[in-house]
Amino acid sequence: MSRLSKDLTIVNELGLHARSAARIAKIAQTARAQVWIEKDGETVDATSVIDMLTLAGAKGTQLTLTIEDPDDFAILNDIARLIENGFGE
Amino acid sequence: MTPADGNSERQLDGISASPGICIGKAYLVDKEGVDIVKQYYVQPNTVQDEVNRFKTAVKQATEELRAIIDETPDDLRQHAYILETHMVLLKDKMLYERTIEAIEKEKINAEWALKKIVANVKGMFLEIADAYLKERAADIVHVSDRIMRNLVGAEQVNIGAIDKRVILIADDLSPAETSQIQLERIMGFVTARGGRASHTSIIARTLGIPAVLGLGKATQQIRNDDLIIIDGTAGVVIINPDEETLLSFEEQKNRWEEYQARITRKGRLASETLDGVKINIMGNIELPEELVSVLDHGGDGIGLYRTEFQYLSRPDFPSEFELYDRYKDVVDVLAHRPVTIRTLDINGDKAIANGSMADEANPALGLRAIRYCLKKPDVFRTQLRAILRVAVHGNVRILFPMISSIEEVDAAIAYLDETAADLQREGIAHNRDIEIGIMVEVPSAVALADLLAEKVDFFSIGTNDLIQYTLAIDRGNREVAHLYNPLHPAILRMIKRICDVAAEKGIMVTMCGEMAGDPLHVPILVGMGMSELSMNPHAIPEVKSMVRAISTTDAEQIVADLLKLSTSEQIDKLLHDTYNQTLKEKVYNGHNGVAAHH
Known part of the structure; x- marks a missing residue:
């Protein structure tokens, strides 16, 4: 099993909006393999801002972040930290 | 019709x-030209040309945005991040790759393909319940409009x-x-x-x-x-x-304009209570340009000069000379009137990095203000040198933010002395003989007030943070924001303690938080013995009117009465019952509707 996942909660007031999603996308675009974000069984591509916006990740939303290649572990951590810290907002 | x-x-x-x-x-x-797009099928052998036409339009859109970002004046830079987001959106898979796919698979022209894809994306957003996120669909529409304009060659509206x-x-x-x-x-x-x-x-x-x-x-x-x-x-x-x-x-x-003009004129009158006690009403500023507003509204000086602005939106730290120049602009205009310069109140590394990834989980409780400065002596010394140098030219006070222990005050003053000694050795004009104050905004500083008062010349109460830290309330959090209340009995007791200690030790106490800018709070603050209040410039005239309408003896009595009450609601009611008439007649001149704007 090479996939690695992490459960996260959106903590910032404005939720996963365009600017915060753009910051995730910028990191995810540097990954070797796919990076996925899942909410209530719906999975989106973490490199696409629009895809992430359609999750409607308001404050308090539970997400699961998944990487397909263990080499992307640092990316998993970077994105997780970004979300956990409320995108510094 | x-x-x-x-x-x-x-x-x-x-x-x-x-x-x-x-x-x-x-x-x-x-923007009519953009709403109506031609729809036609393309020949299989020209599909690639169509894709290239789309890619060129996106490239042009990217360049346009880049140019706008570069031209955005510094004072609007904070809004430019939205444009950066738009640049990321231009190349978003769901928009960019899907449109190319549509051109290739459906053999349709680029405009039609883009319109279809955007309609589809917009549809997904309609299902979102959260109002803020729903409005983000507008960002995608803006981005696609920009591409579309480049595709159809619609003449750009040049606002x-x-x-x-x-x-x-x-x-x-x-x-x-x-x-x-x-x-x-x-x-x-x-x-x-x-x-x-x-x-x-x-x-x-x-x-x-x-x-x-x-x-x-x-x-x-x-x-x-x-x-x-x-x-x-x-x-x-x-x-x-x-x-x-x-x-x-x-x-x-x-x-409305007359009312503003009248109150501004009144701002010029001295702020003395009915029994002749002068209360200095000062302005809070962030930019030297705001000085004009403080003076127009009749301010007696600057009670809080926030210095963070010069550290924002730039790749490096400001030099001693840049800081000195900016401070001198302010000091020169104020002449003999006090200018209270607060040292850096943010995490400077983060300000400089502007959106760095090293975000703290809880910045309000993190490495900021004096804590940051003491950890970064070079950054701190640069600012202290600029302040000591500008102090030659006017009535400068220095204010250290977020003090929570004696050690921090000792360390800050030690740096100030060391910096003065350096300047002395270098033969550079400076003035070490300035008043030193601390922000009292962390509950531990209230508990230590008697010890802190031995070290400094004045206290400045920062109510915004003091309330947040004391009541454990984040004002930005909708769930608890309504609990944020300066009239909470715990807050009144804390302010009372600070004032009592200051009086006993013979040092000045002032307030520069939002609480000071509300005329209704003036009797409390004057009654507790404050001789100076600092606020947003536009609040100065009304606060001055209130000072002129009350006496210190009445104010002391209301403080004694308020302190006997046990809930915010009771305090609020007694305060309103006692002073509503005064507010209406002496402060707002019957302009109750107008007063509601503030």
Whole structure:
């Protein structure tokens, strides 16, 4: 099993909006393999801002972040930290 | 009635996005050319050309955005991040790759493909319940409009070229468009789309321009050069007002302006209580430009000069000379009046990095203000040198923020002494003989007030943080924001303790938080023995009027009475019951409706 996942909660007031999603996308675009974000069984591509916006990740939303290649572990951590810290907002 | 009906008066109701009244000519920003796109099938052998045409349009759009970002003046830089987001969106898979796929698979022209994909994306957003996120669909529409304009070659609306003062009417204004506007030419905004959380609305409020948004199709009833009235407070737009309406709104507008002028004139009167005690009413500023407002409103000096601004939106730390120049601008204008310079109150590394990834989980409890400065002696020394040097030219005080222990004050003063010694050795003019103060805004500083008072010349109470830290309330958190209350009995007791200690030790105590800017709070603060209050410049005249309307003996009595009460509600009620009449007659002059604007 090479996939690695992490459960996260959106903590910032404005939720996963365009600017915060753009910051995730910028990191995810540097990954070797796919990076996925899942909410209530719906999975989106973490490199696409629009895809992430359609999750409607308001404050308090539970997400699961998944990487397909263990080499992307640092990316998993970077994105997780970004979300956990409320995108510094 | 049809829009063609000519010049009869019509009223349109929208969302109040930014308060105020303006009367002027309408200027329409027309994007019709983009809404109607040609749809046709392409020959299999020209599909690649079509894809390339799309890619070129996206590339042009990217370059346009890049150019706008580069040209954005520094004071609007904080809004430029939205444009950066748009640049990421231009290349988003869901938009970029899907459109190319549609061209290739369906063999349709680029405009048609883009329109289909955007309609699809917009559809997904319609299902979102969260209002803020739902409005982000507008970002995608703006981005696709920009690509579309490059595809169809529609002539760009150049808002930057407006040459008269107008009320701007648009379907919606993208952040890129608003950043191009010569704002001094705009009296007000009216848009079909957008809500309170939209970018246009934020900009309008920042600039103090009235705005009514969310008018829907109603905007189509407004034609170029129509005379219109915007009442941003009520969220109403009136087209072709008849004489009576026009007169009534002119009157309202004048009353508001007159009231402001009158209160400004009153601001010039001294702020002495009925029994002759002078209370210094000072202004809080962030930029040297705001000085004018402090002086216009009758401020006695600067009670809080926030110095963070020079550390923002730049790749490096400001030099001693840059800081000195900026401080000198302020000190020169104030001459002998006090200028209280607060040392850096943020995490400077983060300000410089501007959006760095090393975000702290809880910045309010993190490495900021004095903690950051003590960890970064070079950054701290640079600022201290600039302050000590500028102190030669006027009445400068220094204020250390977020003090929570004796060690921090000792360390900060040690740096100040060391810096003065360095300047002495280097033969550079400076003045070490300045008043040193600390912000009392962390509960531990209140507990240690007696010990801290031995070390410094004055206390400045920062109520915003003191309330947040004492009541454990984040004002930005909607769930608990309503619990944030300066009239909480715990807060009154803390302020009382600070004032009592200061009186006993013979040091001055002032307040620079928002609490100080509300006339209703003046009797409490004066009654507790404060001789100076500092606030946003526009609050100065009203606070001064209140000072002139009360006596210290009455104020001391109300403090004694309030301190006996056990809930915020009781305190609020007694305060209102005692001073409502005074506020109405002496501060707002019967302009209760107007007072509500503040």
